[in-house]
Amino acid sequence: MESIYNKMDKQLVFKIDEDIDECCVQKIRRRLDNEIERYMPKETIFDFSNVTFMDSAGIGLLIGRYKLINMLGGKVKIANINTPVRKIFEMSGILKIMPEVKYKKKEAQYE
Amino acid sequence: MNNIYDNEMKIEFLSKSSNEAFARIAVAAFVAQLDPTLEEIADIKTSVSEAVTNSIIHGYEGKTGIVKLICRIVENEVFIEIIDEGKGIENIEIAKQPLYTTKANLERSGMGFTIMESFMDEVEVESTLGIGTKITMSKKIKSNNKEENVAVTAVRREE
Numbered sequence: 001m002e003s004i005y006n007k008m009d010k011q012l013v014f015k016i017d018e019d020i021d022e023c024c025v026q027k028i029r030r031r032l033d034n035e036i037e038r039y040m041p042k043e044t045i046f047d048f049s050n051v052t053f054m055d056s057a058g059i060g061l062l063i064g065r066y067k068l069i070n071m072l073g074g075k076v077k078i079a080n081i082n083t084p085v086r087k088i089f090e091m092s093g094i095l096k097i098m099p100e101v102k103y104k105k106k107e108a109q110y111e
Numbered sequence: 112m113n114n115i116y117d118n119e120m121k122i123e124f125l126s127k128s129s130n131e132a133f134a135r136i137a138v139a140a141f142v143a144q145l146d147p148t149l150e151e152i153a154d155i156k157t158s159v160s161e162a163v164t165n166s167i168i169h170g171y172e173g174k175t176g177i178v179k180l181i182c183r184i185v186e187n188e189v190f191i192e193i194i195d196e197g198k199g200i201e202n203i204e205i206a207k208q209p210l211y212t213t214k215a216n217l218e219r220s221g222m223g224f225t226i227m228e229s230f231m232d233e234v235e236v237e238s239t240l241g242i243g244t245k246i247t248m249s250k251k252i253k254s255n256n257k258e259e260n261v262a263v264t265a266v267r268r269e270e
Binding site: 084092 | 128129131132135149150152153154156157160161164167168217218219220221222223225226229
């Protein structure tokens with residue numbers, strides 16, 4: 001997993017690049033919480049372009065991070081959801097509290 | 112050979128969460144012979160992952176046990192059974208409710224059964240306290256993908 005912090009915008013981007021299931025969720029959670037608490041970002045973006053599998057453990061992970069970031073006064077957005085995981089995002093209602101954004105290559109920005 | 116099914120496979124593995132990926136990939140590879148769409152494969156993989164996670168986390172609660180997985184094909188329909196000899200479910204109706212979880216402190220979403228029920232055509236749960244749990248689920252693979260492929264093969268043969 002790659003994380004990029006943009007100081008100017010106080011924006012933290014996580015590029016997750018593995019299957020999100022019960023097995024690896026704790027490891028991902030530790031890493032995410034570490035960086036969120038370190039940077040206290042205004043905006044956190046989870047980039048899903050390299051995620052091809054996610055089950056309910058991923059929903060739990062995202063809701064947990066949402067609560068933490070919300071408590072710290074930040075916002076959460078989700079970017080680049082692949083077809084195989086889109087259904088689980090839609091059925092869980094996650095996108096209602098964490099809006100979906102697109103990565104614009106030209107401006108190198110999430111919008 | 113048993114003639115009730117067109118095909119069948121069985122695997123048994125230890126209740127380790129590192130086996131979740133193995134279980135869903137094995138099922139996906141077995142089901143591939145029906146030429147499912149990407150969405151159908153994703154639905155099946157997610158449902159298998161949920162059921163296997165339930166057995167490991169809730170059935171065996173971290174103790175070592177065996178999870179059995181049986182996968183059968185009848186025409187264009189897939190039947191999957193996931194069986195554990197764990198502690199069993201006290202009240203299946205309550206367990207199936209969305210957002211219900213007995214382990215909320217561990218950030219579980221309580222969506223497991225809801226996902227299985229919405230991604231598969233049918234889901235059945237049999238459970239006895241102290242004996243174990245069996246989940247049976249099925250999904251029809253829409254045969255139009257298959258017909259297209261047959262047509263493509265036929266054209267290729269003519270060439």
